[in-house]
Amino acid sequence: MPSPTPDTPTDEQPSRRGRRKEARPGELIEAALDLFVEKGFAAARVEEIAARAGVSKGTLFLYYGSKEELFKAVVRHSIIDCFAEWNEQFEAWQGSSAELVRMCLNAWWDRIGTTRASGITKLMFSEAQNFPDVVAFYEREVIAPCHSLLRRVLERGLARGEFAIADIDYAIYTLVAPMIFLVLHKHSLGCGAGRMPIDPQRYIAAQAVTLLRGLCVRPAESGQ
Amino acid sequence: MPSPTPDTPTDEQPSRRGRRKEARPGELIEAALDLFVEKGFAAARVEEIAARAGVSKGTLFLYYGSKEELFKAVVRHSIIDCFAEWNEQFEAWQGSSAELVRMCLNAWWDRIGTTRASGITKLMFSEAQNFPDVVAFYEREVIAPCHSLLRRVLERGLARGEFAIADIDYAIYTLVAPMIFLVLHKHSLGCGAGRMPIDPQRYIAAQAVTLLRGLCVRPAESGQ
Amino acid sequence: MPSPTPDTPTDEQPSRRGRRKEARPGELIEAALDLFVEKGFAAARVEEIAARAGVSKGTLFLYYGSKEELFKAVVRHSIIDCFAEWNEQFEAWQGSSAELVRMCLNAWWDRIGTTRASGITKLMFSEAQNFPDVVAFYEREVIAPCHSLLRRVLERGLARGEFAIADIDYAIYTLVAPMIFLVLHKHSLGCGAGRMPIDPQRYIAAQAVTLLRGLCVRPAESGQ
């Protein structure tokens, strides 16, 4: 790079003390996600979000024009796009479909449930009515790919004679509901002032046992 | 004018004749529940609640000292105490435990899911962090009795050799999670601007099939 | 009136202490007019307007949804509609057209210049660029009728052989400009921290002398 200018304006060094334009959006998103999930959109105060991100009120509005715009950015940028990876894992999967299902449930928890991004799920359920267009985005980017993947998992089990499923459309919810419940619980009844925690591993194990016994054809039961 | 109410100014619905003050608290609770569920506690405005209940803003505060007190009253009075009845039904149950489980799921939907009271579930998940003491009340009055009943249902199946359950504490969630998901969905993604509805009957049927196949010991499978 | 109710809700007694819904809008308009004229739209603070009207900040927004809406109401309700009356006076006028012009200038000052409403003129000149639609309203309701009347005054003088006017369209400004200047001066350089006052009577007299000598045909000059 022969450029003599010592300060390249396009790629900022993230280590600079105080002024970190590059890092701010992400920090704000994280702080906002935390507080929106914790208190809900309306009850979360922008000043508190800014404070948690380590900046002042005004700085927040430098990056996001309004609280609502921030909210939308939170949803847009906090959703974890792991479906490409999951699809690959699905394609490459050699084992039984029961193991595939078990892998999916565990991966769901490990890659979403344990991360900050899991709060988005609660946000969607809590604020759906107040942000219909955000829900539409979420449906397109998260729900649809997720259902699509799960459908293929179930179809694989069917095709290989492993699963016995009557209503495949709604059988998808058989996998979805337990995980959504777990994530929602984690962000509501399961936290706060020392409330009713659920042990995720034990929960998933219990669900998987029943679920797979329920899905698999009889000979397969010995396989568990 | 035989109407005994002296204040029926101009724009009163004639169908709600002679509405008197004894009915007010209940009407306010209903209106508040609707709006809290729809928009969340913070975003719901007391003026709108009062208007939906057909009274003025001032009147609301005559019955409930504050918005928060109203919220607590909503939770307190909108929870349906059907556990006494369910316990009786459980005691008197003569059929199989699988049928008992199926009855429970259907009753859950019929007596809670389809009623306005189902909103309380969403409220608990959405507002748990903002109202820890309300959650404590809800835990005591609803969650605990519910889990207790479901535990007895599962234990009955175990005792009678109908069910095969390893972890009974977490097996309860096997019944809870699908129903909570259904109810939460109904009040969030499932409603509003034409969003992803779930057919409850079909949903419950699909869940029940898998669930009971999963819970029951092998010979019981022919019972489905 | 056989009505037994002591408080007729439609027509409020203006004497009631504290709650005077009927009087509020007018009081707010007056206070707002004063402050908008004094400081301009942007520099006037709604809290100060409310305080000057003797109410709190919140009350202002009970009557006018926003500062801008208040501004528009100020213009709409503070313009003095004296053109009907002036037109009548014009129709009934028996004297010379020179006297008619002199009467118009004096009436302008007496009925507009000395009143609070004269501030609207300053507002229009100061804020025209920020409120184009308000200007359009003002043009329609004030400027057009005013010009129309003055044109008829000048045409009367022409028709009666009293005035000698080449360009009647712009001769109107001959009457308009001095009065607008006087009013604008009164609300800006003429007031405040003891600034350059102009004696209205003397100003109008001096303008009228020159103006009428300038407008009248030569023989008329002796008439002054």
Added chain:
Amino acid sequence: MPSPTPDTPTDEQPSRRGRRKEARPGELIEAALDLFVEKGFAAARVEEIAARAGVSKGTLFLYYGSKEELFKAVVRHSIIDCFAEWNEQFEAWQGSSAELVRMCLNAWWDRIGTTRASGITKLMFSEAQNFPDVVAFYEREVIAPCHSLLRRVLERGLARGEFAIADIDYAIYTLVAPMIFLVLHKHSLGCGAGRMPIDPQRYIAAQAVTLLRGLCVRPAESGQ
């Protein structure tokens, strides 16, 4: 690249070549004058002023310590000091006083009315109450010299038997008012969203005709 300026990043107008810091203050003054006139002091944003001057917000404060200081500098540097020149022209004037008046009106328009400096007049009328000390400066530097000159013009006409004037102090406003009105109109009702324009030449001609007929003694009328 022979350009000596090291900072000509990307979006610089190539026509304004080699803009250097000496030019900055003037460019800022021009930009500020435009925006103050257009929107008023309070509604004009320093960022927009800086942008219009082609510099950053921070740079503006390098030259002017505050928005108010900038405003004062705008007034101080944008007033056109043409009175020395006008006084010379007055001293050297050989023609009739009527022609002298006509020359004054036209010069006013040509040298002030058509220039950016005319906005100062609007600023003074709009912001007088908010900046009393600026008004005092303006009075001393502009209004007083202007009135002084006009007084001498009128006195010349009187002394030469050309004018007939009763109240010379207020006769000055006979010349001032039409020009101030024209300038104020140009910057408010006369511009913006296609509003009521006035043709300056025609306006001045019409005013001059009437004015001079009004000021001149009878024999002078043939001189027009």
Added chain:
DNA sequence: GATGAATGAGGATTCATTCAT
């Protein structure tokens, strides 16, 4: 009791000003 006008603390948003780079 019921009303709804009035209140004012609270929260979102703006923007002049600062200052590290």
Added chain:
DNA sequence: CATGAATGAATCCTCATTCAT
């Protein structure tokens, strides 16, 4: 010098709550 990210005081506006009628 110039920049523009950051600040926070100031301001508009909301809405739960009060209270005179």
